[in-house]
Amino acid sequence: MSGMTWKAEIDPGRCMASGMCAGIAPDLFVLGEEHARPRHEEVPEEERVLDAADSCPALAITIRDGTTTVGPRP
Amino acid sequence: MTTAETTPLTYPFNSSDGLALSEAYEQARNRTGLLRVCLPYGEPAWLVTRYADARMVLGDRRFSRAEALHHDEPRQSEGRRDSGILTMDPPDHTRLRTLVAKAFTVHQVEKLRPWVRQLTHDLLDDLEAAGPPADLVDRYALPIPVGVICAMLGVPQEDRPKFRIWSDAALSTSSLTAEESDRNTDELRAYMAGLIEVHRSSPRDDIMTSLIEARDAGDRLSELELVDLCVAILVAGHETTATQIPNFVLTLLEHPQELRRLRENTDLLNGAVEELLRFVPLGMGASQARYATEDVEVGGTLVRAGEPVLVAVGSANRDALRFDTPGTLNVARPVGQHLGFGHGVHHCLGAPLARLELQEALGALIARFPELRVAGDVEWKGQMLVRGPRVMPIAW
Numbered sequence: 225m226s227g228m229t230w231k232a233e234i235d236p237g238r239c240m241a242s243g244m245c246a247g248i249a250p251d252l253f254v255l256g257e258e259h260a261r262p263r264h265e266e267v268p269e270e271e272r273v274l275d276a277a278d279s280c281p282a283l284a285i286t287i288r289d290g291t292t293t294v295g296p297r298p
Numbered sequence: 299m300t301t302a303e304t305t306p307l308t309y310p311f312n313s314s315d316g317l318a319l320s321e322a323y324e325q326a327r328n329r330t331g332l333l334r335v336c337l338p339y340g341e342p343a344w345l346v347t348r349y350a351d352a353r354m355v356l357g358d359r360r361f362s363r364a365e366a367l368h369h370d371e372p373r374q375s376e377g378r379r380d381s382g383i384l385t386m387d388p389p390d391h392t393r394l395r396t397l398v399a400k401a402f403t404v405h406q407v408e409k410l411r412p413w414v415r416q417l418t419h420d421l422l423d424d425l426e427a428a429g430p431p432a433d434l435v436d437r438y439a440l441p442i443p444v445g446v447i448c449a450m451l452g453v454p455q456e457d458r459p460k461f462r463i464w465s466d467a468a469l470s471t472s473s474l475t476a477e478e479s480d481r482n483t484d485e486l487r488a489y490m491a492g493l494i495e496v497h498r499s500s501p502r503d504d505i506m507t508s509l510i511e512a513r514d515a516g517d518r519l520s521e522l523e524l525v526d527l528c529v530a531i532l533v534a535g536h537e538t539t540a541t542q543i544p545n546f547v548l549t550l551l552e553h554p555q556e557l558r559r560l561r562e563n564t565d566l567l568n569g570a571v572e573e574l575l576r577f578v579p580l581g582m583g584a585s586q587a588r589y590a591t592e593d594v595e596v597g598g599t600l601v602r603a604g605e606p607v608l609v610a611v612g613s614a615n616r617d618a619l620r621f622d623t624p625g626t627l628n629v630a631r632p633v634g635q636h637l638g639f640g641h642g643v644h645h646c647l648g649a650p651l652a653r654l655e656l657q658e659a660l661g662a663l664i665a666r667f668p669e670l671r672v673a674g675d676v677e678w679k680g681q682m683l684v685r686g687p688r689v690m691p692i693a694w
Contacts, residue, residue, distance in 0.1 A: 238404075241635050243357040247643030248392050250359055258635065275392050279399045281649055296400075 230269055230295075231288045232262040232277075238284035245276040245285060252276070260284075306336035309345065310374065310583025312612075314685055315678040317545055319579045323347050323613035332599040335608065340372035343587055343606040344599060349621075349637070351597040352614035355588055355607050356641035362387050363644065365589035365604075372587050372606055374683065375470065377479025382526035384586060384644065391643055394519060394527060397512050399647065401450065401505050407650040410446065414655060417445055418662035426666075430693035431673040439543035439690075440536070442659050446651070447535030451528060452497055452504030461489065465533045469683045490528045505531065531648075538580065539652045541679075541686035543659050546574045548687065549627065550664070551672060556629045561664055570629035571656045575638035577627050579612025580684050586644070611637040667694035 232252070234245075236259045245253035245260050249272050254263050267273050267287070277285040277295035287295030311320035326333050326347040333345040346352050355361050364387040371378070383394050400406065421441055425432050440458075448455045464486040467479070494510060501507045506528055512518045519527070550557040560570050587606035594601050601607055615636050616624040639646035646652065664670060674691035 242639070242645035242649070243353070243642040244645055246357060247359065248388055255357060272389070272392065275396050278396045279392065281399070281403060281645065281647070283403050283405050 228269065229266040230273060231265050232267045232273065233265070233286045233288070234259065234261050235284045235286070236261075238282045239280075240282045240284075242281050244279050244281065248272055248276045248279060304334055306334040306342040309335035309337050309608075310581075312579065312582050312685070314582060314680045314682070317549065317578055317685060319612055319616060323610060323616070327613060327617055330598040332597055332601070332607070335372075337372040337583075338374055339376055340587075341370045341606065343372040343608045344596070344601055345584065346596065346607055346609045347613040347617075348597055349614040349617035349619060352609045352611060352637055353641050355596060355609050356637070356644070358594070358642075359388070360591050360594050361588035361607060362591050363586065363588060364390070365591065366587055366606070369589060369604070369606065372608065374582065374585065375479065377476040382523070382530050384530070388643055394523060395643075395647065397509060397518060398505060398527065398531065401508075402648050402651055404650040407654055410450075410651075411654055411658065414442070414446060414658045415662065417442055418658050422662060422666045431691040432693075434544050434547060434690045434692045435540070435687055436689070438659070438663070440540045442543070443536035443539040443652075443655050446655060447532060450505055451531050451535065452502060452506040453493060453532055457489075461486065461532060464489070465537055466682075468533050469537055470681055486529055487525050490525050490532070494524065494528065534646075535648055535651075538684060539655050541684050542574075542578065542580060542652075542656060544687045544690045545578050545580065545685075546571070546656065546660055547663065547670070547692075548672070548676070548690065549574060549578055550660075551670070553627045556627050557664070560629050561668070564661065564665070566629050567661050568653075568657055569631065569633070571653060571660065572633060572636065573627065573629055573631045574656075576615045576621070576631075576634070576636035579615070580638075580686070581612060582683060582685055584608035584610040585683060611640065667692075670694050 239259040241255060241259055243255050246255040252263055252267050252273065253260050253276060273287055274295040274297060277287050278297055283296060285296065286293060311322040334342055335345045336342045346355055363385050367385055383391060386394065421438050425437055444458055445455055464482055467482040494506065497506045498510055509524055509527060513521065513524050560566050587608050589606050590601045590603050592603045596607065615638065618624050621634055639649040671693055672690065673693035676687045677689040679686055679688045
């Protein structure tokens, strides 16, 4: 379903816990002991969500609008 | 909680002619609360030495880098550095960082590996042809990251002697007055502005061209931000890696058993680089103070809004609460999220590139020279934010 929200996913195999996403959007991403995760799978359709995905040094964050991948941007 | 004012300790603790971590850090980690320290210039600060506290401060938005511009920031040199992206908070910081982040992701950087490997082999061929003794710094450690960042950014490599002086000065501490520091910044900016004009009239496939497009077509950054971002990429893109290559070689030579393990099992290489990043305290001491924007408790101390906190990552990387036998170099240590590249929004942009360069540089060198050794006095940089050999003669 597309519309109001996107879905965020973090690949724990890639995540290196740089703390980048939790720094950019602390209300949406949280850093655990070893990895980051989205606080909720559903994230708002906002620029900073894509910024977080673009900034991840490990490219561990995927943002989807339905079945379409919208972040990280190419 | 301790809030009492005590006489601040003189900081930094480390000495510049070696890579030892001052024992004062272990004492600090074992006592409750944060230390109060005083740098040569600027106001006193709190010093964080434990891993958990370090990760908290670096990752928490209540601690600001931009606030440092409104305070007498604790620092090692007289001159104030408006250090661009390093004195910004989100969202400004994010705006600039996302413009270049793509070029430095793991995926993007990995494409450069064959080329970097060839570069290391060519340099080793030259070294062998010239014969020992040879300076590892000038003939190997510097040319690798300089060659890579120049090509990526779009800076002519033959200008290396020119920007070497400015880059050294940018990281220098007590040797420069505020005026000298300012003049140095101006010269480096003027040099970069000249290169930007050249790129503007004839665009190419490099980072500088993509940033110019982001400015001219997208208006996503100012002209000064463009210049400073290119300067930051050039300086940060080679100085630390060029310093860590000889540091890592020296550390391995001082731990012959670990070096032997690494030679016998090259699968350990990437993990060994991570361990060296943890183990080698590159900095003279903590810098880039974070300012609390509200009262926050850190490690048993109440940090008041407006107070600066320094984070000693070299100490955090030796915290026994996080790492087993932290003072021991173990090239087969399990991954433990060291803070060698920092943490949070300012986590080193070039970390994937630095990793790749360190892996290739170290791997090729120890494979080529089984009898690698130091062949003369190591001359230390001194009076720099980073520690490492200025000259390191080697033989093989």
